[in-house]
Every structure is written in C-alpha cells, then in structure tokens.
Amino acid sequence: MLIDGSPVLTGSFTDPTMVLAAEELRALSLRRFGSAGTWQAHFEIDGKLPSFEVRAAGNTLTISGPTPVEILYGVYDFAEKFLGYFFFEPGRDILEGEGPVELPSGCLIPAREVPFTVRGFIQEYPFDDDSPQLADWMAKNKLNFLNVWMKYYDGLDHKGREAFRIRGIEIQSGHHNFDYWIPAKKYYKTHPEYFAEINGVRIKPEADENALLLGKQLCTTNPGVRAEIVKNMVAYIERNPELHSVALHPNDGFGWCECGECSKFYDKSKKGDLYSLSTHVYIANRIYHDMVRDVAAQLGKVRPDLTLYFGAYINYCRPSPGLKLTPNLTALFAPYWRCINHRIDEECPINSHYADDIRAWCECKAGGKVVIYEYYMGVNFYLSLPQIFHRTIFKECAFYRSIGVDGIATQFHPPHWSVYGINFVAMAKALRGEKEEEAVPWMMQRLFGADAAEGEAFYAHLRSICTSAGPCHVPYPYALFSRTELAPYAQAVKLAEALLAKSPRSRFRRELRIWAEYLYRYKALFDAYHAGCAGIPEVDQLLAWVHSHRDTRVFVHSRFDPYFEAWRTAIRQGKEYLHFNLDWEDDYIRQHRKLLNGK
Numbered sequence: 001m002l003i004d005g006s007p008v009l010t011g012s013f014t015d016p017t018m019v020l021a022a023e024e025l026r027a028l029s030l031r032r033f034g035s036a037g038t039w040q041a042h043f044e045i046d047g048k049l050p051s052f053e054v055r056a057a058g059n060t061l062t063i064s065g066p067t068p069v070e071i072l073y074g075v076y077d078f079a080e081k082f083l084g085y086f087f088f089e090p091g092r093d094i095l096e097g098e099g100p101v102e103l104p105s106g107c108l109i110p111a112r113e114v115p116f117t118v119r120g121f122i123q124e125y126p127f128d129d130d131s132p133q134l135a136d137w138m139a140k141n142k143l144n145f146l147n148v149w150m151k152y153y154d155g156l157d158h159k160g161r162e163a164f165r166i167r168g169i170e171i172q173s174g175h176h177n178f179d180y181w182i183p184a185k186k187y188y189k190t191h192p193e194y195f196a197e198i199n200g201v202r203i204k205p206e207a208d209e210n211a212l213l214l215g216k217q218l219c220t221t222n223p224g225v226r227a228e229i230v231k232n233m234v235a236y237i238e239r240n241p242e243l244h245s246v247a248l249h250p251n252d253g254f255g256w257c258e259c260g261e262c263s264k265f266y267d268k269s270k271k272g273d274l275y276s277l278s279t280h281v282y283i284a285n286r287i288y289h290d291m292v293r294d295v296a297a298q299l300g301k302v303r304p305d306l307t308l309y310f311g312a313y314i315n316y317c318r319p320s321p322g323l324k325l326t327p328n329l330t331a332l333f334a335p336y337w338r339c340i341n342h343r344i345d346e347e348c349p350i351n352s353h354y355a356d357d358i359r360a361w362c363e364c365k366a367g368g369k370v371v372i373y374e375y376y377m378g379v380n381f382y383l384s385l386p387q388i389f390h391r392t393i394f395k396e397c398a399f400y401r402s403i404g405v406d407g408i409a410t411q412f413h414p415p416h417w418s419v420y421g422i423n424f425v426a427m428a429k430a431l432r433g434e435k436e437e438e439a440v441p442w443m444m445q446r447l448f449g450a451d452a453a454e455g456e457a458f459y460a461h462l463r464s465i466c467t468s469a470g471p472c473h474v475p476y477p478y479a480l481f482s483r484t485e486l487a488p489y490a491q492a493v494k495l496a497e498a499l500l501a502k503s504p505r506s507r508f509r510r511e512l513r514i515w516a517e518y519l520y521r522y523k524a525l526f527d528a529y530h531a532g533c534a535g536i537p538e539v540d541q542l543l544a545w546v547h548s549h550r551d552t553r554v555f556v557h558s559r560f561d562p563y564f565e566a567w568r569t570a571i572r573q574g575k576e577y578l579h580f581n582l583d584w585e586d587d588y589i590r591q592h593r594k595l596l597n598g599k
C-alpha cells in the first residue's frame with residue numbers, strides 16, 4: 001500500500017489514549033508528507049496479543065494491541081520504522097525522508113513478548129515547562145515509569161499529571177521520604193521519640209544546604225512511627241487517587257537510630273562493604289526491612305491495591321534473612337558507584353558483589369518485583385564525562401532477564417542529552433526486547449546517516465579512554481583524570497571535528513564537538529592543577545567556559561557550580577582535592593586507588 005499523506009481513521013474513540021494515538025498518527029504523517037493522504041488507518045484492541053502489532057492489507061494499516069497504550073506505542077514504532085522518524089531526544093524529533101512510502105502487504109511489525117514490565121526514569125528535579133516534552137518522549141520510547149521526589153509531585157498540577165497518565169506513564173511519588181512522612185516540623189515538638197537517637201540524644205532532622213538530610217533517620221522500631229506512616233500514606237493516596245504506589249525510603253545517608261530497641265536490629269561491629277561504600281557504617285538491612293515488612297503488612301490490610309516501593313543500596317543493599325518480596329512490594333536496587341568498565345555480570349571487584357545482591361533480591365521474589373535503579377549518566381557529579389553504555393545496556397538486560405529482574409529506571413537530565421541520550425534510547429529499546437545487533441546500527445544510522453561508522457568510532461574512542469584508566473572505573477572525575485593521558489582527549493576533539501566537518505549544520509555534531517573540547521579542557525586543567533601550574537583563576541575559567549554553553553544539551557549547569565566550588569574550597573584550604581570534600585567519600589576514593597587498578 002502507498003502512504004502519501006495523513007490517513008483517514010476508521011472508527012471513533014472516547015478513550016483519551018486512543019484519541020491521542022489517532023492524533024499522533026495524523027500529525028506525524030502530516031509532518032512527513034505535508035498533506036492529506038488516500039490511505040486508511042484502523043485501531044483494534046486485541047487482548048490476546050502480548051504487545052502491539054502493525055499490519056498492512058489493501059489500503060488499510062491496522063495497529064492492534066492489548067491496551068490503548070500499546071496502540072499508541074504501535075503508532076510511534078511505525079513512525080520510526082516506516083516514516084523516517086527517530087525519537088532521539090525530548091522535543092526534537094529527527095525526521096529524514098521525502099516522498100510517498102510503499103509498504104509491503106502483511107505483518108509489518110509483529111507482536112512480541114515484552115521482557116521488562118517497568119521501564120523508566122528517576123527524575124531528581126522539579127517538574128517544569130519541559131515536562132510535557134518529557135512525557136511525550138517517554139511514550140515515544142515506550143517508557144512507563146517515572147520516579148520522583150514527593151515534594152516535586154506536589155508541584156505538578158492536574159494537567160501535568162494527566163499528560164503522563166494518558167501516555168501510560170505511572171508516576172511513583174517517592175524517593176528518599178522518611179522526612180516527608182514524618183516531618184520534624186510537625187512531629188518533633190510533640191513526639192521527639194519518633195526521631196533517631198544518636199549518642200543518647202533524639203536528633204532533629206533539618207535539611208542541610210543540599211537538602212539531603214545526610215545521616216538523619218527515624219526511630220524505625222517505634223510502633224507509633226510505623227502506624228503514623230501508614231496513616232499518612234493512606235491519607236496521601238486519598239488526596240492523590242491517581243497514584244498506584246507509595247514508597248518508604250530512608251533519608252539519604254546513614255545515621256540509624258541507636259535506641260535500645262533499634263539497637264537489637266544491627267550489630268555495630270558488623271560494618272558494610274567497600275563495593276557499596278559502607279565500610280564506615282554498620283549494616284542496616286535488618287532494621288530497615290523489619291520496618292518495610294511491617295508497614296507493607298499494615299498498608300496491605302487497608303489498601304491491598306497499593307504497591308510499596310523501597311530502596312536497596314549502600315548499607316542496606318542486600319535482603320535480610322527471611323525477607324520475601326510479596327505482591328505489594330517492589331525493591332529498587334541501586335548499584336551506587338558501580339564500575340562502568342565492566343558489565344554488571346562480569347568478574348569485577350565491585351560489580352560481582354552487586355550482581356550477587358541482585359540475584360539475592362530476585363530469589364526473594366514471592367509475587368513482588370525487583371527494579372534496578374541505574375545511573376546511565378554516571379551519577380550526579382560525573383559532570384558529562386564519558387559513560388559509553390549503548391552496547392553494554394543490551395548485554396546487561398540479557399543478564400537481568402535471565403535472573404528475573406522486572407525493569408530498570410535510570411537517573412537522567414534533559415540538559416545533558418547530547419552526552420547520555422544515546423544511553424537512554426538504548427535502555428528504552430533493550431527493555432522492550434530489541435536486539436543490540438539491530439538496534440545499535442539503526443541508532444547510529446539515524447544519528448549520523450552515511451557517517452554512522454565514524455560516529456560509532458567516536459564513541460568507541462571515548463570508551464577506550466575509560467578502559468585505558470584501569471581494569472575498573474567508577475564514574476567520578478578523579479578516577480578518570482588521575483589515570484589517563486592527555487593525548488587521547490586531543491584525539492577525541494579531532495574525531496569530533498572530523499564528524500562535524502562532514503555535516504557542519506548538524507546541531508548534534510556541534511554539541512559532540514563541544515563535549516570533546518570540554519573533556520580536553522577539563523583534563524588539561526586537572527593535569528596543570530596537579531603539576532602546581534593552575535589554581536582558582538583557571539578553575540573559574542573552565543567554569544565560565546562551561547556556562548558559556550547554556551544553549552546546548554551538554555551540561556547540567558546547576559551541578560557544576562557546587563562541584564567547582566568544592567574544588568576552590570580545597571585549594572583555599574590546602575586540602576587534597578579528590579571529589580566533593582566529604583571526608584567519608586574522599587576516604588573511599590583513596591581506597592579505590594588500589595581497587596580500581598586491580599590491586
């Protein structure tokens with residue numbers, strides 16, 4: 001059949017997702033062809049299909065699927081495979097191609113089993129004017145899960161919430177939230193016993209300048225605390241009936257309660273491990289999981305429909321003995337500061353332990369779920385340094401599937417999309433069961449056209465810089481710059497320049513060129529600083545250079561200011577500059593000097 005314009009839709013719909021799917025098929029066709037066409041499109045709900053399916057017969061294209069959201073996915077998949085689109089980044093669809101499209105008859109895109117039910121993002125910033133673009137991009141890439149801090153969800157209006165809901169994106173309003181359920185402002189005066197006792201004193205959690213509440217928790221064994229949390233959860237869901245889940249996640253950091261009752265749930269002499277950055281604190285999985293289990297049971301009695309999410313990382317990354325992931329429990333496992341030179345399932349002094357933990361979590365599944373909380377942008381203070389993962393993700397998904405992981409959600413930021421967007425796209429495709437051998441060449445071809453091989457070579461070169469640092473690499477700047485030479489960064493600039501020269505008007509290539517130059521400048525400054533030839537003025541210069549590129553999608557600017565301020569502080573104080581000036585973190589960086597180099 002011939003596709004030559006926007007279609008005539010047969011049938012009529014009232015379901016808002018179906019209405020959106022019809023509007024999108026018309027709009028995408030109109031953008032591609034510029035006028036109305038002579039072909040017909042038909043949508044069909046078929047509960048027997050595992051996913052959407054696209055067929056052509058006569059003059060009619062049929063998109064069928066088990067749910068309206070799958071039909072919407074079918075529209076977007078058809079647009080990518082047959083209309084010349086690539087939904088690479090939010091708000092900027094790539095479209096190549098001219099003239100009518102001749103489609104063969106028969107099944108164009110067969111239905112298939114979807115290997116992962118949870119596919120999404122962790123949003124660590126407030127909703128903003130670009131959030132509708134994000135919802136649009138997520139649906140176009142078949143992502144269905146968005147984890148946000150509760151304080152940010154509070155700021156999303158009804159229209160904003162609907163934009164996600166209609167696109168099949170479930171928002172999980174949670175993240176670190178002890179302080180949301182039991183705010184000190186409301187409870188400390190009347191119930192100081194709700195808060196953790198440290199050195200014999202009930203502490204009052206107050207957000208520090210980073211609002212992270214590092215190291216301040218609740219008295220989690222107190223039955224009053226647990227009952228109050230359940231009560232507040234139920235009231236929260238009554239106020240926000242569109243949500244299907246709640247979360248119980250400690251404040252970021254450590255600092256568990258040391259009262260008599262809480263102390264029974266951990267052994268102060270049993271510290272955590274180096275791979276999970278917890279050798280300086282005792283293991284807290286038993287005390288946390290006892291609370292999770294109790295809250296899940298109490299909540300299940302009144303709201304059996306709700307899922308309770310909880311976090312697994314640092315000193316509570318392993319399941320405690322006897323814990324079962326019952327149908328209303330989902331563990332969000334974060335391989336924090338994992339090695340990015342090795343796959344999660346490869347032999348590695350860090351990742352092997354994380355893989356063991358993930359296996360252990362999967363073995364606890366009794367109807368519940370295990371979701372990986374990833375950092376495909378190298379954690380927040382990696383500052384746009386290379387994490388070339390678009391092939392790794394496909395291989396890791398094969399491993400995750402084999403052990404029963406239910407999904408992945410990654411931290412991300414739109415302002416660094418030109419750097420890490422390729423990872424986000426790869427994740428979306430891998431989670432839907434696409435194969436690396438087909439998906440990666442397709443992505444390169446759509447991004448770089450005839451220069452796909454050079455594009456892939458550019459990424460391979462950046463990856464080789466990371467692997468040249470040592471057998472292992474954890475994504476923070478010091479681990480990269482202290483163990484690599486300057487020359488390969490200069491080579492990266494040359495490769496990016498060559499790519500840009502072949503298509504000087506490409507915004508994406510221009511941004512890759514800026515990215516490469518940034519890597520070179522940062523590495524050169526790092527070397528000069530350690531050689532005693534650079535100080536605060538040079539740090540200021542690099543920061544100003546970064547900030548002069550606010551019109552790009554290379555940098556998350558708000559992360560650079562505190563990070564570079566920490567560097568200046570170290571210089572002023574004559575302190576060894578390793579990372580962010582947190583003593584406990586710097587300690588791990590010193591230990592990593594051996595660990596990452598295979599010693």
Ligand SMILES: [Zn+2]
Pocket residue numbers: 196197218219220221222257258259260261262263
């Ligand atoms: Zn306590």
Ligand SMILES: [Zn+2]
Pocket residue numbers: 339340341342347348349350351471472473
């Ligand atoms: Zn490693």
